[in-house]
Amino acid sequence: MSQAAAPEKLYRQRVRRARFGLRLVRSAGRKRRGWLDRFLTRLLRRATTPAPGTDFMRDELVDANIGFDPADLERYQRGEADVCRRASHRWFPSLCCRGSIRAFADDRADT
């Protein structure tokens, strides 16, 4: 049996669940949070946090993202050679820079 042919009761349950979900989304997306928003966001966080070891969103590159030194970025933008400390780059010999993020040459995901 297809969705809309499902009993009306089931449909109404799903609508109520969707409305509650939307309330959670609203709370989580607010900057000025009252106690209810904070409480609901905590509930949401708990409900959406996967158990350790099952988190499919863990990723070496993302988890190692510690950002850049603003001064390095400034020098990089000016094209200064002294930021090329890591390795020369075949395509941008004058432009390569000391990155704060590790490059993972061999872990390219499938495309």
Add this chain to the structure above:
Amino acid sequence: MADRSERASEKSVICASCDIGCQLIAEVRDGRVARVRASDNPIMRDNICMKGIYAPKSFAHPQRLLHPLRRVGARGSAQWERVSWNDALDDIAARLQRVIDAYGPEGFAVSTSQWNTSTESGAGRRFMNLLGAPNWISGVALCAGNTAAVNRMVYGWFPQPDYSATRCIVLFGHNPRRHSWTPIYNAIRRAQGRGAKLIVLDPRRSESAERADIWLPLRAGSDAAMCFGWLKVIFDEELYDKAFVRDWTVGFEALRRRVDEFPLARVAQLTGVDPEQIRAAARLYATHGPSVIPWTPITDQQRNSTSAIRLHCTLRAVTGNLDVPGGEMLHGLNPDIVAETDLELHDQISETQKAKQLGADEHPAFTYRGMAALTEPTRRVWGRPYVNLLMGSYMANPSAVFRAMADGVPYPVKALFSLGNNTLMGFADMQTIYRGMMNQDLIVVHEHMMTPTAQLADYVLPGDSWLERRQLHDAWGWTSIVRISEQAMQPPGECRGVYDFWRSLAVRMGLAAHFPWPTIEALYDHRVQRTGMSYRQFENTYEWYVPPIEHRKYERSGFATPSGKVELESSVLADLGFDPLPYFREDPPPDPAFPLQLFMGVREDEYFQTGQRHIPELRRRRPEPEIFVHADDAQHYGLTHGAWVAVETPTGRVKGKLAVRSDMPRRLVRVPHGWWKPEMPQGRETLSGAWEFSDAQITRDDVDYRDREQGIPHLKGLPCRIRPLAAETTP
């Protein structure tokens, strides 16, 4: 390494490095964004990819355009002089006026996508509509925008899948991954974790296919035939929602007769998939709902695209998945925010000028002509006559515009503005686009880098980035949830937002009264005024602004189609002179000179469209374009893994490094999209490698290989051949 002891300020930003728009946090130190990370909001947990992470470095690139440049040599000679914004805008306005005086406003075309320019707020279309210029084109003509237009013909809006409660997800060819379409990947995996089923249709055994409950390895370009097979099963086994079909659709019996032309044995022959697998997938989709068929660019880019999109719509409708929780939501616009589409002033351009929109005669689906019959239904249901969903409802046909630029037929187009849009490489038939660009009186490009398109311009203007501007993001009507992006740092040099560009030009061309907002912030104040807040207050209060969402709205107001129902048999297409029912056009007879099939338009994790090749870390990960083939084909054609090869079609060839892949089917060649090399020499002879690597050169655009109703090119299953390149011809 960033000094973590320093206290950084944090800004909530929306990434525009691809078209997904992840909500991220920018950490700011010393006036610079030092780190971009995923949002703390649990809804968006971990939604960030490598393109977002490297954005601070991308925008700090030493070759980023920081000042306006004017061409001083011949077009494409790579000779420039720095000019002030005022001088550039004065001259652009004067030269554009000369083009309009000589050729009419239809002699002016704009190619852009508001995804990456972000702060348009409809200003470009507003400017064009006030001038009477109908020839706006975009990559959304073959990516989402066209789908939105075709969806409107069926049920009046473009749905957004409700991943949060769905029980079955169908991926037609696309492959969301950890670093590509990350939030979709996240949502699908979460849904699977809750028990939702996944059906993947892909010629290649992709990552998504590996995780699927059912994988249908269909032949490239056969999506419409497969949908007919599903409908055959659903109708024959009476798995459809009879009450919905009875009360809310028109044309069911006619559609059923068309579907009966596709017994599973025929569908199996057309798609190359076992009939029992087709049956199992159709049953799962229809019975394990609520189900979703998320939008896919794969179906957008086929010679049967309009029919295939309509068949997706049909499947959603007849199985009762429209506008229900866990199904496909028809959001409508946010009632409290002035929508971009309302700011575009589509009522200001005359019917005479609309009728001149290029391509509307032959391929009207997403043009003003194609959408005209939906004006009154849209007013009835959605309260406004024009809704430019995903920017895709009132476009000129890109190929027709390029032919007019190149050959002056049916009339000359002599001025092209390209904003955040590498036009030369972003559409089919790069050779014609190039001829057209070389035949222009005025080309203006608004960009970050000196792209191949920019190299052919008269003016190159430096654009700001998503870390450097405020944005109010209404998703162009796809959802009613509006989001904000804060400004995290000042733009470098003289980089400016696109709204500033359009307004400055409008003021110079006598349209100041229609642009009463001197800054984008003033315009945002206008857009949020119904909330009773200034934009600054709004920005400080919300990350997302979520209106109440109502289900089954059609019970109150019907669907925004001429009949008020889901049009399984389209009155709009019938009136335009097309088959009102979906159909499947089989491939032309095989050409022995091009015995393989080409699958194009695919993005790699590191890059989106033609961007990001200048980021050293990403180039180290993927230094060259990689062309995928099956091992048997490699052996048959004498190709070696890692060696340079050429892929050829009757229109041209591209180079790439061969990757022999076990996940590829036999006889299919996969070419990545958008390759050029920013480090290579500039100018028309080389175009920084675009002449060697850009897949736009091998895209056929002749009548056999374009969709009839939309006129978009066939990118999934073109005939091609592959051969090894001698060492001396490799880069």
